[in-house]
Structures are given as structure tokens and as C-alpha cells.
Amino acid sequence: MAESHGAVQDRHIRLFAEMARELLAQDTVDDVLQRISELAVETVKGCEAAGVMLLDRRRHTLETPAATHEFVRASDRAQFECDEGPCLDAARHEQSFRVDDMAAETRWPSYRPRAVELGVGSMLGFELYTHDSTLGALDLYSTRANAFGPDALEIGWAFASHAVVAIAAAQREATLRSGYETRQEIGEAVGIIMERRRLTSDQAFAVLRTASNNTNTKLREVARSVALTGEIPEI
Known part of the structure; x- marks a missing residue:
């Protein structure tokens, strides 16, 4: 039926x-x-x-x-x-x-x-x-x-x-997840640079931004590299 x-x-x-x-x-x-x-x-x-x-x-x-x-x-x-x-x-x-x-x-x-x-x-x-x-x-x-x-x-x-x-x-x-993860990675990288170089947070962030511009690499990728390796890019 x-x-x-x-x-x-x-x-x-x-x-x-x-x-x-x-x-x-x-x-x-x-x-x-x-x-x-x-x-x-x-x-x-x-x-x-x-x-x-x-x-x-x-x-x-x-x-x-x-x-x-x-x-x-x-x-x-x-x-x-x-x-x-x-x-x-x-x-x-x-x-x-x-x-x-x-x-x-x-x-x-x-x-x-x-x-x-x-x-x-x-x-x-x-x-x-x-x-x-x-x-x-x-x-x-x-x-x-x-x-x-x-x-x-x-x-x-x-x-x-x-x-x-x-x-x-x-x-x-x-x-939203990507934005949260990006903020975490940048924050961790800034903290590493502040401790190693004795810089303020603004100065440490400027290091990341300059490295990003000089290498034509996304800021998140630069921060991720710093967080994973502990190596700070030369600028």
C-alpha cells in the first residue's frame, strides 16, 4: 500500500x-x-x-x-x-x-x-x-x-x-578554533623571546612581526617555529 x-x-x-x-x-x-x-x-x-x-x-x-x-x-x-x-x-x-x-x-x-x-x-x-x-x-x-x-x-x-x-x-x-590556536602559539613565542632577549611583550611581538615580513612567512608560522624549536629568528 x-x-x-x-x-x-x-x-x-x-x-x-x-x-x-x-x-x-x-x-x-x-x-x-x-x-x-x-x-x-x-x-x-x-x-x-x-x-x-x-x-x-x-x-x-x-x-x-x-x-x-x-x-x-x-x-x-x-x-x-x-x-x-x-x-x-x-x-x-x-x-x-x-x-x-x-x-x-x-x-x-x-x-x-x-x-x-x-x-x-x-x-x-x-x-x-x-x-x-x-x-x-x-x-x-x-x-x-x-x-x-x-x-x-x-x-x-x-x-x-x-x-x-x-x-x-x-x-x-x-x-574560532584556528584563531584560538594562533593566539596560543603567538603568546608562547612572545614569552620565549621576552625571556631570552629581556624584552617587553611589545618588543618581542615586533621581533615576530619583523621576521614574518622579512621572510614573507605568516606570523603564525613564525611563532609556531619559535614555540617548537626555541630558536629566535635574526632580524
Whole structure:
């Protein structure tokens, strides 16, 4: 017996609530991205593999930090090399896409034959977030044509929307953790320089800053070196 529309909605609400709790419990941004990929396969009917593509507009680089299968990364590399493809479109233009039959697809003429060779039958893609100069997309794959049902795009979009919240939370936490660790390292290095050189805290910090400028090295890295080795840079 088929589920009623209300029952389906209730099931999806429970599913996304559980997903949100699980994602927010992950420790790092990379953990969140990997779990998003895994949950996409578990959640969206017809999805056999999934991954997250990140495109850096300033550096003109692409990476796939999370994927459930290696051919997802191979597909991303093919799109980057061809400078076209559905995942790139999702990231660049911040929109969702649907490919029901890759073999019959007329868009992306350079990428399409490579996708077919990789075994891609059908795809869904969703923009994930924009962070500084980085664009993101969540891409869902099947080796079969017409694998995704009529409601798959809507469900996938709701899934991606919940994923964005978890990603933003993980990024905020990572930024706070990084700032705290940086302050600790700088403070430890300043203390070492103050003791060794008999300097005030301002003078010791100036030593770090001058060494950073002279060597074109980030202040945090100079401080970390001092803290780890006890060696004070000559300026």
C-alpha cells in the first residue's frame, strides 16, 4: 500500500531532522562534507554515489574533498579539464541541475563522452554554499539512466539546504578554533623571546612581526617555529 502524501512528508521531516543532528555532531568541516556525501546516497532514492566539489575562483583550482566513490572525483577532474559540466554549472551559477540520461545529453559536448566512459548514467546537482571565493556543489550520481524519480530534485534540494546549515556551523567552529590556536602559539613565542632577549611583550611581538615580513612567512608560522624549536629568528 502506497504512503499518503502526509505520511511521506512526516517521514521526510523526521529524516532531515535526524540528518541535521548527525551533521552538527561531526568534528571538522571535512567530516561534515564526507557525511553529507554518504547521507545523500542513503537519502535520495536512485543515488549510487555522491560527492562535494569545491571551485576556487581566485586560484582557478578545483578539489573534491568528499566523495563516496572514486569515479566521482574522476568526473570532477574531467569537468575541470573540459571547463564544462553539470557540477561546474551548479557551483558557478548557484543553481540545481538534472541529467536523466547522460548518453543522450546534448549539453556539455566535451564532458559528456568522458562521463559516459566513466559509467555515469544520470546525475543531480545542487549548489551548496559560497564561502569567500569558493563555490560548492553537491553532486549525486547513478550508473543507470533515468534513475531519479520525479520528486528527487525537490528532496535533494531540501537535503542540500539542511547541509548548508551544518557546513556553516562547522566553518564557524573551525575559524574560532584556528584563531584560538594562533593566539596560543603567538603568546608562547612572545614569552620565549621576552625571556631570552629581556624584552617587553611589545618588543618581542615586533621581533615576530619583523621576521614574518622579512621572510614573507605568516606570523603564525613564525611563532609556531619559535614555540617548537626555541630558536629566535635574526632580524
